[in-house]
Amino acid sequence: MLYFTRVKAAAIVASAFVVIVFAVPNFLPARMVDSWPVWAQRHIVLGLDLQGGSHILLAVDTGAVRKEKLESLRDDARRVLREARIGYTGLLVRGNSVEVRIRDNARFDEAQRKLGELAQPLGGILSATGQRSLEVTTDGNLIRLTLTEPAILERVRQAVAQSIQIIERRVNELGTVEPLIQRQGNDRILVQVPGLQDPTRLKQLLGKTAKLDFHLVDTAVPPQTAQQGGLPPEDEILYSASEPKTPYVIEKRVMVSGGDLTDAQPGFDQRTSEPIVSFRFNTSGARKFAEVTQQNVGRPFAIVLDNQVISAPVIREPILGGSGQISGSFTVESANDLAILLRAGALPAPLTIIEERTVGPGLGADSIAQGKISAYVGAAMVVLFMFVTYGLFGLFANIALAVNIAMIFGVLSMLNATLTLPGIAGIVLTLGIAVDSNVLIYERIREEVRGGRTAINAIDAGFSRALATILDSNITTFIAASVLFFVGTGPVRGFALTLGIGIVTTVFTAFTVTRLIAATWVRWRRPQRVPI
Amino acid sequence: MRLLRIVPDNTKFDFMRFRRISFPVSALLSIVAISLYFTAGLNFGIDFKGGTLVEIQTRSGPADLAKMRSALNALDLGEVQLQQFGAPNDVLIRVAQQPGGDTAQQQAVQKVRGALGSDVVYRRVEVVGPRVSSELLSYGIIGLMLAIFGILIYLWFRFEWQFALGAMIANTHDLVLTIGFMSLTRIDFDLTSIAALLTILGYSLNDTVVIYDRIREMLRRYKKMPMDELLNIAVNATLSRSIITHLTTTLALLALFLFGGNAIGSFTATMMFGVVLVGTYTSIFIAAPVLIYLGVGAGRDALTGDESNKGRERP
Numbered sequence: 001m002l003y004f005t006r007v008k009a010a011a012i013v014a015s016a017f018v019v020i021v022f023a024v025p026n027f028l029p030a031r032m033v034d035s036w037p038v039w040a041q042r043h044i045v046l047g048l049d050l051q052g053g054s055h056i057l058l059a060v061d062t063g064a065v066r067k068e069k070l071e072s073l074r075d076d077a078r079r080v081l082r083e084a085r086i087g088y089t090g091l092l093v094r095g096n097s098v099e100v101r102i103r104d105n106a107r108f109d110e111a112q113r114k115l116g117e118l119a120q121p122l123g124g125i126l127s128a129t130g131q132r133s134l135e136v137t138t139d140g141n142l143i144r145l146t147l148t149e150p151a152i153l154e155r156v157r158q159a160v161a162q163s164i165q166i167i168e169r170r171v172n173e174l175g176t177v178e179p180l181i182q183r184q185g186n187d188r189i190l191v192q193v194p195g196l197q198d199p200t201r202l203k204q205l206l207g208k209t210a211k212l213d214f215h216l217v218d219t220a221v222p223p224q225t226a227q228q229g230g231l232p233p234e235d236e237i238l239y240s241a242s243e244p245k246t247p248y249v250i251e252k253r254v255m256v257s258g259g260d261l262t263d264a265q266p267g268f269d270q271r272t273s274e275p276i277v278s279f280r281f282n283t284s285g286a287r288k289f290a291e292v293t294q295q296n297v298g299r300p301f302a303i304v305l306d307n308q309v310i311s312a313p314v315i316r317e318p319i320l321g322g323s324g325q326i327s328g329s330f331t332v333e334s335a336n337d338l339a340i341l342l343r344a345g346a347l348p349a350p351l352t353i354i355e356e357r358t359v360g361p362g363l364g365a366d367s368i369a370q371g372k373i374s375a376y377v378g379a380a381m382v383v384l385f386m387f388v389t390y391g392l393f394g395l396f397a398n399i400a401l402a403v404n405i406a407m408i409f410g411v412l413s414m415l416n417a418t419l420t421l422p423g424i425a426g427i428v429l430t431l432g433i434a435v436d437s438n439v440l441i442y443e444r445i446r447e448e449v450r451g452g453r454t455a456i457n458a459i460d461a462g463f464s465r466a467l468a469t470i471l472d473s474n475i476t477t478f479i480a481a482s483v484l485f486f487v488g489t490g491p492v493r494g495f496a497l498t499l500g501i502g503i504v505t506t507v508f509t510a511f512t513v514t515r516l517i518a519a520t521w522v523r524w525r526r527p528q529r530v531p532i
Numbered sequence: 533m534r535l536l537r538i539v540p541d542n543t544k545f546d547f548m549r550f551r552r553i554s555f556p557v558s559a560l561l562s563i564v565a566i567s568l569y570f571t572a573g574l575n576f577g578i579d580f581k582g583g584t585l586v587e588i589q590t591r592s593g594p595a596d597l598a599k600m601r602s603a604l605n606a607l608d609l610g611e612v613q614l615q616q617f618g619a620p621n622d623v624l625i626r627v628a629q630q631p632g633g634d635t636a637q638q639q640a641v642q643k644v645r646g647a648l649g650s651d652v653v654y655r656r657v658e659v660v661g662p663r664v665s666s667e668l669l670s671y672g673i674i675g676l677m678l679a680i681f682g683i684l685i686y687l688w689f690r691f692e693w694q695f696a697l698g699a700m701i702a703n704t705h706d707l708v709l710t711i712g713f714m715s716l717t718r719i720d721f722d723l724t725s726i727a728a729l730l731t732i733l734g735y736s737l738n739d740t741v742v743i744y745d746r747i748r749e750m751l752r753r754y755k756k757m758p759m760d761e762l763l764n765i766a767v768n769a770t771l772s773r774s775i776i777t778h779l780t781t782t783l784a785l786l787a788l789f790l791f792g793g794n795a796i797g798s799f800t801a802t803m804m805f806g807v808v809l810v811g812t813y814t815s816i817f818i819a820a821p822v823l824i825y826l827g828v829g830a831g832r833d834a835l836t837g838d839e840s841n842k843g844r845e846r847p
Contacts, residue, residue, distance in 0.1 A: 059634070
């Protein structure tokens with residue numbers, strides 16, 4: 001147990017050294033590290049609880065996705081039947097299905113076939129799952145198209161992927177450092193923005209769908225009549241975004257959609273000096289916009305954002321240049337935000353904030369200070385205790401402990417891991433637990449000495465017997481730490497990580513560093529008695 | 533240099549006799565803990581209950597809790613708790629979960645921000661909606677179960693099934709007592725509590741495994757020693773290590789408890805209880821003697837841990 005070949009000894013020292021070297025960038029100014037190759041730049045990232053910032057978990061509104069998907073299926077069914085000139089009645093959405101009754105029995109099979117063609121294979125053409133987006137069932141003269149769950153799931157996943165891109169564009173406009181935006185599970189998006197003092201504006205930017213459409217206002221129906229039940233089926237009532245809420249009767253048909261915008265910028269109206277947002281359309285948007293404005297001079301044209309009317313100016317002359325401006329009681333900030341939202345594009349479905357955790361920079365700094373103090377005090381007490389209890393061997397244990405802690409930092413850096421306050425607690429706890437391996441070995445040596453072995457013999461036996469126990473006992477804690485890593489989130493995960501890494505480095509140092517130190521000492525001093 | 537001997541060499545405590553006291557005491561405490569859990573329950577934090585937690589610091593002088601309380605109660609947000617948190621200008625505000633789903637929680641935060649005005653610095657804002665809180669709770673419970681199960685499998689693999697079962701009995705006892713402690717002290721039960729429970733589980737098992745390892749070694753070596761005696765020797769042989777490791781861990785936890793600040797205060801308090809008070813006791817007084825009842829070593833010899841056989845001559 002105590003014999004090491006030169007190669008082995010060198011390998012141990014080298015591997016410990018390499019791991020520890022990875023911790024170096026953490027202690028150097030960023031300026032210096034920036035010029036290094038990427039692999040050498042790896043460093044520990046402070047968690048949001050230590051550096052301050054916002055953690056926001058968003059969920060895609062799957063209900064809205066389902067509804068939208070069903071409505072477009074209904075429209076597709078209508079189109080298919082009209083194109084084939086097949087008579088139908090009662091086309092509607094019911095539950096998870098679209099239902100339609102075919103008038104002409106003779107053409108029922110044809111209708112069923114045509115509608116069945118709306119079903120698409122899932123997962124793209126290359127996927128071999130054979131799952132399709134629709135199930136077609138019949139009941140008398142009724143055809144029922146049911147959306148399959150995998151189809152909705154796939155649509156939700158697409159919505160999440162699109163939303164992530166749009167959110168990235170929106171968050172980047174805030175000018176913060178290194179925001180993290182990633183998918184979580186099927187329908188969630190995690191947004192982490194470090195160093196944000198007040199997340200209110202971030203939340204406003206995330207919470208808006210920003211679906212912008214241009215609709216004509218139906219001037220033939222006064223809003224009062226419409227509210228009392230006189231609403232034509234092709235119209236709907238929408239209210240103004242600004243207070244007081246004014247009702248407008250709007251044609252449902254979208255004349256130009258916000259998807260055709262290429263740019264939006266905040267600015268000021270030249271005459272009134274009011275904040276405005278000016279926008280520009282792409283070619284097809286510009287053409288549609290020109291057509292609509294040519295044909296409807298004198299009619300009010302509503303700009304609708306997320307089902308609220310921003311403004312409804314009267315078209316005075318055709319707008320042919322493909323650009324325009326929106327005014328509507330904006331502040332400088334709200335005009336700026338609207339421009340950001342329009343540039344980034346509309347979310348495919350509304351997002352809801354389901355979890356928010358924000359830590360101010362003050363608390364973060366306090367936590368770092370407290371973490372440091374407790375680590376120093378804990379380390380000092382443990383080191384002193386070991387020295388008082390085991391003397392020279394205690395000193396060996398303390399060297400091994402220092403190597404151990406340095407290696408924890410090295411491994412954390414290699415993994416680009418996040419250090420949280422509970423993570424620091426995990427390291428401090430490791431201080432207490434790590435010396436256990438030495439305690440086990442030394443106590444065993446004491447026992448072997450009492451059992452009548454010679455010094456060198458006792459040290460050898462102590463190591464070989466204790467190491468098996470060290471492995472067994474650490475694996476249980478490691479199992480607990482790994483489970484915690486997989487079920488935990490955020491700071492708790494940080495704790496599991498440092499605890500788990502601490503166990504690995506503890507076992508490593510016990511098997512190598514501690515043994516190597518003892519072996520070197522034994523070879524050098526040839527002790528007649530063990531000083532513990 | 534004279535070294536500190538915390539535990540003298542060659543102790544010969546008859547730990548196995550203590551099981552006549554330790555088993556009933558532990559059973560009683562466990563019953564108390566379980567009934568506390570079912571009557572008083574745990575003080576669920578927002579992680580599991582949902583709701584809003586806001587930590588603020590007033591800019592000018594100590595916080596006027598009464599004034600803040602009346603301002604917040606006027607918002608009609610249901611249960612609102614205020615609590616001084618460390619310094620006199622540091623206040624922790626808890627707002628109960630709002631009816632009306634995830635969006636309603638966000639609106640409540642906006643209202644609270646409005647009511648508190650501009651004299652405060654927001655140190656921490658946490659809002660957990662109903663969907664996330666129920667998930668976190670089930671994840672926490674699943675995690676605990678998974679850890680217990682995983683460790684059970686591992687011990688079964690490494691030792692015999694009796695050891696695995698014995699370790700589980702002992703360490704479930706630790707968890708039950710810790711949960712009782714959390715119920716009694718009304719410590720916030722949140723995600724970090726799950727972390728604390730899992731660490732206690734890992735640490736106690738670590739301790740138990742060390743003793744079991746020695747028992748196994750002795751079972752191989754002393755094939756004819758009565759179980760009581762064998763367990764006593766094993767526990768005494770590892771006693772010094774148990775106490776010293778216990779002390780180093782206590783020192784580390786004490787540093788965290790005293791200097792780690794409020795944010796991890798309940799976390800370290802829970803671990804102090806589980807690791808320092810309960811863990812080591814369990815390994816010695818529960819985990820080791822319980823092996824007698826589980827029939828460890830029963831097959832190797834006619835003599836078992838049964839007291840009546842103790843004096844009989846061995847064949």
